[in-house]
Amino acid sequence: MGLADALDRLRRPFEGPNTLGNGRAFWVGFLVVLVGLVGYPIGFGSYAASSAALYLLYAILALSLTVIWGYTGILSFGQVAFFGVAGYSFALLSMNLESALTTMLALPVAVGIAALAALVLGYFMFYGEVRDVYVTILTLVVALVLNTFMAQTAGSEWTVGSVALGGFNGIPAIPSLTFGVGETAITLDGAAFYWFTLAALVASYLGLRALVNGRFGYAMVATREDEDRTEMLGYDVRRVKLLVFVLGGALAGLSGVLYATWGNYISPSVFGITFASIPVVWVAVGGRRSLLGAVVATVVIEWFRQQLSATGSQYALIVVGVVLLASILFVPEGVVPRLDAAIRGARDRFGASNDAPEGTPE
Amino acid sequence: MTATDTDIDTETTEVSTAETTDASETARPDGGTPDAADSGTTDATRATDTSGRQSPAVAATGPGTDTLLQTDGLTKRFGGFTAIDDVDFSVETGELRCLIGPNGAGKSTLLKLITGRHDATSGAIYYDGTDITTRRPNERVDLGIGMKFQVPSVFDELTAYENMRLSVQRTHADAHLDEAILDALERIDLAARATTPAGELSHGQQGRLEIGMAAALEPDLLLLDEPVAGLSVEERNEVADLVTELNDDGIAFIVIEHDIDFVAEIAHEVTVLHGGEVFREGSIEAIRDDDDVRRIYLGGE
Numbered sequence: 270m271g272l273a274d275a276l277d278r279l280r281r282p283f284e285g286p287n288t289l290g291n292g293r294a295f296w297v298g299f300l301v302v303l304v305g306l307v308g309y310p311i312g313f314g315s316y317a318a319s320s321a322a323l324y325l326l327y328a329i330l331a332l333s334l335t336v337i338w339g340y341t342g343i344l345s346f347g348q349v350a351f352f353g354v355a356g357y358s359f360a361l362l363s364m365n366l367e368s369a370l371t372t373m374l375a376l377p378v379a380v381g382i383a384a385l386a387a388l389v390l391g392y393f394m395f396y397g398e399v400r401d402v403y404v405t406i407l408t409l410v411v412a413l414v415l416n417t418f419m420a421q422t423a424g425s426e427w428t429v430g431s432v433a434l435g436g437f438n439g440i441p442a443i444p445s446l447t448f449g450v451g452e453t454a455i456t457l458d459g460a461a462f463y464w465f466t467l468a469a470l471v472a473s474y475l476g477l478r479a480l481v482n483g484r485f486g487y488a489m490v491a492t493r494e495d496e497d498r499t500e501m502l503g504y505d506v507r508r509v510k511l512l513v514f515v516l517g518g519a520l521a522g523l524s525g526v527l528y529a530t531w532g533n534y535i536s537p538s539v540f541g542i543t544f545a546s547i548p549v550v551w552v553a554v555g556g557r558r559s560l561l562g563a564v565v566a567t568v569v570i571e572w573f574r575q576q577l578s579a580t581g582s583q584y585a586l587i588v589v590g591v592v593l594l595a596s597i598l599f600v601p602e603g604v605v606p607r608l609d610a611a612i613r614g615a616r617d618r619f620g621a622s623n624d625a626p627e628g629t630p631e
Numbered sequence: 632m633t634a635t636d637t638d639i640d641t642e643t644t645e646v647s648t649a650e651t652t653d654a655s656e657t658a659r660p661d662g663g664t665p666d667a668a669d670s671g672t673t674d675a676t677r678a679t680d681t682s683g684r685q686s687p688a689v690a691a692t693g694p695g696t697d698t699l700l701q702t703d704g705l706t707k708r709f710g711g712f713t714a715i716d717d718v719d720f721s722v723e724t725g726e727l728r729c730l731i732g733p734n735g736a737g738k739s740t741l742l743k744l745i746t747g748r749h750d751a752t753s754g755a756i757y758y759d760g761t762d763i764t765t766r767r768p769n770e771r772v773d774l775g776i777g778m779k780f781q782v783p784s785v786f787d788e789l790t791a792y793e794n795m796r797l798s799v800q801r802t803h804a805d806a807h808l809d810e811a812i813l814d815a816l817e818r819i820d821l822a823a824r825a826t827t828p829a830g831e832l833s834h835g836q837q838g839r840l841e842i843g844m845a846a847a848l849e850p851d852l853l854l855l856d857e858p859v860a861g862l863s864v865e866e867r868n869e870v871a872d873l874v875t876e877l878n879d880d881g882i883a884f885i886v887i888e889h890d891i892d893f894v895a896e897i898a899h900e901v902t903v904l905h906g907g908e909v910f911r912e913g914s915i916e917a918i919r920d921d922d923d924v925r926r927i928y929l930g931g932e
Contacts, residue, residue, distance in 0.1 A: 286789075286793060484800050484805075487793070487796060488797075490786075490789070491786060491789075491797050494786045494787075494788060494789070495784065495786060497768075497784075498780075498784050498785075498786065499797075500767075500768045500769045500772075501746065501768060501772060501778050501780075501845075502772065502797055502798055502801065502844065502848065503772035503773050503801055503848060504769055504801075505767070505769045506769070
């Protein structure tokens with residue numbers, strides 16, 4: 270059983286009381302789903318993969334809100350601000366510096382700009398002792414101000430380098446991500462873009478699992494539960510909140526860059542009230558204290574929204590609103606944690622646990 | 632150098648004068664307070680002998696003094712109400728001091744000023760050679776001041792183990808974390824309840840958990856606000872044992888308590904606050920027999 274032991278050791282950093290899905294059974298399921306997702310473009314073709322990539326990149330945006338809201342207790346209504354800032358930054362950088370190297374370079378720089386924006390906004394909020402609902406309002410206002418500002422950049426005076434901001438129409442013809450130079454360059458579109466996005470999502474998910482189950486994760490959870498108490502254990506809660514906010518800004522930024530290259534297009538609507546509220550719906554429905562819940566709910570809700578729009582229905586957003594209301598009223602902790610509890614309950618009742626290590630401390 | 636020396640001498644003289652005056656104001660001839668006045672004077676003198684130019688914080692609580700905490704003219708006003716009025720209060724290293732006084736005397740406010748939950752209106756707080764008057768609460772914790780709140784305020788949704796982890800992970804590396812957490816729970820007799828959410832523990836267990844968490848930060852000074860309020864006799868004794876044990880390990884305590892029997896059980900030195908001022912300071916016996924203290928507790932001026 271040397272291999273099983275080795276695998277058990279491998280999963281340990283990703284497990285703990287702060288995440289759902291501990292134990293061998295979960296990771297077996299995780300690998301099966303992952304293999305299925307990797308194989309999806311092969312089975313369903315490049316076009317389907319390209320549509321699905323949108324759901325996966327949105328899931329990274331959902332994760333950014335989960336760490337900030339679900340784990341640290343700060344409801345940011347403006348994650349889309351960092352999403353959009355990174356998207357626009359990527360467009361301006363990659364289109365101004367048209368060489369083979371640029372999209373590779375523009376990706377981390379755009380993510381860095383989003384993180385920097387989160388650092389500045391977060392510093393003034395958290396070190397200025399802005400709390401609770403005021404953080405929510407302030408973050409939403411930032412997104413809406415960006416929305417209004419970008420929408421009025423239609424004139425020819427609004428250009429950055431050679432790129433026009435385009436006002437309400439946004440920026441078209443943003444290059445796809447390209448890796449490599451010249452003949453050997455690989456442009457990420459279709460299935461390749463899907464795989465890249467999937468890898469980014471899986472890396473984000475696993476990285477966050479390790480984070481929230483580690484020292485810093487405990488500090489985040491304690492900050493959510495009671496800031497004063499956490500401070501009396503010697504934690505600088507302002508710093509904890511700022512670091513989480515910057516991390517969330519960077520993840521939202523990564524999502525935004527992927528979005529801009531996915532459709533080769535970005536417009537001020539990414540800062541709008543509709544798009545700003547959607548991440549809150551994903552996270553609330555999936556279970557705000559669950560990373561897995563955020564990912565699953567995002568993919569399901571976005572797929573569903575896509576299906577409704579494709580059949581010509583104008584009611585997609587209304588249906589999503591009803592889903593949000595229903596989940597808050599009937600499943601306040603979120604759908605995925607509820608399912609997890611139901612599965613555990615069923616397993617306990619039938620005593621069919623062949624997964625002995627689960628739930629027992631080392 | 633001469634100028635500097637003179638400087639220090641003046642400063643020192645001021646400090647000792649202040650302390651002596653303070654002590655004589657509050658001391659009863661039959662109380663134990665002259666001790667406090669003496670130690671104040673010797674501390675200040677010793678501090679000057681051993682090093683060069685000193686800040687007031689180092690002079691009052693630095694190396695070479697026995698004083699761990701010293702407040703200097705500490706005042707806190709809430710609007711027009713003066714909750715703490717020009718208080719000079721000191722605690723020695725390893726001491727166990729009880730703070731008593733009628734409701735509204737300013738006991739909790741004084742503790743909150745020491746932990747940084749409230750900012751002082753004027754005056755200063757020196758701790759272990761550092762002026763902590765404007766330090767943030769978490770910085771004061773890092774310097775070695777721990778606190779147990781009046782209402783048990785453990786993290787209800789986290790298990791006893793996770794609660795203790797929050798404390799223990801600040802002083803231990805990952806490799807020893809699990810072991811250290813279980814040890815700390817063992818010490819407060821909660822190892823068997825490790826996986827129970829703290830909100831489901833009894834009142835007494837929550838209180839012990841909170842003291843245990845504060846102690847796991849390895850402080851030099853622990854502040855307890857009414858640690859046995861609402862506890863059964865048995866639970867009360869457990870807390871008394873725990874406090875005595877931690878005090879024997881060298882941790883100094885400031886304990887707010889109304890239960891005079893509990894105070895008599897654990898404390899030697901008692902400070903009586905009244906109307907935001909230090910009313911009496913002395914041994915528990917002297918305080919218990921003091922007619923003026925009885926009078927303020929029974930009401931009236």
